[in-house]
Amino acid sequence: MNSIKIHFLGASGTVTGSKFYMETPELNLMIDCGMFQGLKELRQMNWEPLPIDTSKIDFVLLTHGHLDHTGYLPRLVQEGFKGKIIGTAPTLAITRIILLDSAKIHEEEAERANEEGYSSHHPALPFYTVKEAERAIALFRFEEKEEWTSISEHIRFKFRYNGHIIGATFIELEAFGKVFVFSGDIGREKDFLLAPPERPKWADYLFVESTYGNKLHPEENVEEIMIALVNETITQRGNLIIPSFAVERLQSLMYLLWQLYKKNKIPNIPIFIDSPMGNNVLSVFEQFPDWHKLSMTTYQSMCNHFNIISSYGDTWKTIDDPRPKIVIAGSGMVTGGRVLTYLKQLIDISTTTVLLVGYQAEGTRGRQLLDGAHEIKLFGKYYPVKAKIRHVESLSAHADQQGLLQWMENIRNMPEEVFLVHGEPTALDAFRSKIRDVKGWTAHIPKLKETKEFLV
Template sequence: MSASPFLTFLGAAGTVTGSRFAVDLGDERVMVDAGLYQGLPDFRRRNWEELPIPASSIEGLALTHAHLDHCGFLPRLVRDGFSGPIVCTRETAQLAEIVLRDSAHLQAEDAGYANRSGYSKHHPALPLYDDSDVEKTLPLFEPVEYGVPTDLARDVRGTLSPAGHILGSSTVLLEAGPSRVLFTGDLGRDRHPLLLPPAAPVPADVMVIESTYGDRRHPDPDPEHLAAAIRRTIGRGGSVLIPAFAVDRTELVLVALHRLTQEGRVPRLPVFVDSPMALATLDVYRRAVSAPSPQLRPEARVLLEALDGLDLRAVRDPEHSMRLNRPSFPCIVISASGMAAGGRVVHHLAHQLPDSRNSVVLTGYQAEGTRGRQLLDGVRQVKIHGRYVPVRAEVVQVDDFSVHADAEDMTAWLGRATEPPSTVYVVHGEPSAAEAMAQRVRDELGWCAVVPRLGERVRLD
């Protein structure tokens, strides 16, 4: 009798981040994603916990996309003994290289700052991994084309399909023996300005779906919301700070700013992109346009080339970045990270939040426990680098930029399946969002839907 395949939820269960899933078939083991936890301290501490499976036992890994909460644990996995292939698209490999190098740099920088300032509980504070771990990880990437089955182990293979979330993003179909399990990773929206919509789900016995927005519907786009916030800020003589993810989100914000400027809704202002990672990512997107990539909409070339019409100023060195802590003239500063969890934007917030002339524009999902979530919830002070900073700047949320499927998008996508799965496992959501998404799948599609526990192990046959 052949072995039964099992799926273990090693992450992204009960929270949005930390994507990690293991599939076992007899003595064969593969993973889908290896992401970092972000947000609440209890979640971030999980990054330091030893996995319940030996890293050296993992024969191969399929990576859905290059966001940190899906790929950011890879160097630690390699440090702990993983040496198998990392299967993903070419663009995911290019973007992951940028993201992982930046992650190692930021971790070393944050650990050094914590040691110098003495605010860390750990003595000395150490990074989770370093540059050498990243350099050992990069040769393991094996880019593949969409729709091409690829061996991850002797009896396990994976096939990628476009997910429409960010450039290179994929859903992953794992065939483990006779069982087929489909992972959505982060599923995109039909309205992405640059990318084509996600491909329809392929037939699968089991589906593992995200639920970041599982309890809500995205509002209709309202460009005037962002435009009005910029005009108010400039009218006060302040500057606009936009925490934005370096991968994909910065591109979409720039496209929106160009459109608002062209339409005369906002004055032409200096727009600083203060993120070497975002600038490198923009180059990857521009190369994809030149290729051209089949993932992109036909109008993507025009939209990205039009960015040259902005007063766009690239900020690469730390000295220039420090001058943007207190801009001497009204401007827009776009800086990572999108949830204000780390990076240069944290230093900008420390200096700009106390000034009521300024504004902070939040452009995407803010995970529980992040500074972005605290600002969104209206806190009057926020802790940065060991001390509290008063929040006097205007905080504005703009929902137009989300590239996650909402509850309606996900249900509609699932409804395109040619045959129902036996079970849908709902992950990548805060508990209320995941349960709401599961209930929707039960009510509207009549399928079995379960919100798994962290560490839970289930049969796939």
């Protein structure tokens, strides 16, 4: 009998910071290595060293490239990790872009905080630097999806296609004859750009995300909503600002707006894409055509329709452009990126509309705007919110409760244990009840830093 321990070091009782550390008799693994985002007490936890010996980790397996699944990697290397970081090729391409962009933002924010004196830390330090991100990137190794990879005598894993974003997978990990399934983030059955997720057929131990564990995506007509917003923006000679996640959401919005124009459903309003990271992600779509549904001809035609901004100087030219326009800029939860510059200048104008497209975590500016905040803090100062705030939830890249249950429905056995992760408390609890009612399975909601032992 062998003992395997799993330490829940993130995405436990909360959505962000996915980190699951697995100790086995043969080697030690980490599944995902993300940053906490949102509430201040969560963000502060990013600065605390992990309660494990990181030098003993042999491999990090990545489900996908989002920051809340990869953003802690440079810190892991700082703390002594020297192993391999393994993902699919597009996941590693996305992770590289996100880590370098994140490091650059950390450096710029620390520099601005020191210049303007609005940080409580003296001096303010970046969470990690570009050089430290590059040290993590040097440890990348890709593996193909749908193929078993052995990493020790009794342990092997397989990446399986999961929708959500380009490169995303769930992980089937076989250890000493038992199958551990880590869902990562599960995509949707119907997506503009991506195929439906594959589904596991067996899981002795199942770790499943619960972001929308208590919700069904509304039956919204996204086309009609976008048409109305574009026409309203033109009529009022205003600005439609769309904070967007740079990976998949940005590309989906581009595809939607381009299709509406092609069908003559919206006029040729200027549309600016201001997300350096998003521009780099477009190149990943070009590099990995087998991972999405767009042909290269369609992809090129779509990109040619938009004004792609590369320099910060062009950001200011766009803000000063008096024409009615649409601006899609990072970041999706309004936590950083170029969108903050637009909001600083335009959030206090009544002809501005801010369209939120997707999940807004607790403690983020996006959630504050969604909840009706009358003012918003940007770069250490408060600005009144006079803009109209709109929300389209059905563009989310996450499966809703029904989609999560569909993803699990092909599992032929009754798992020995089910763990619900990557959700806020109300979503976790609702999903636990739903799983019990629909599947007859008892699910456990692990607490942060909880450790679970498995005898295999």
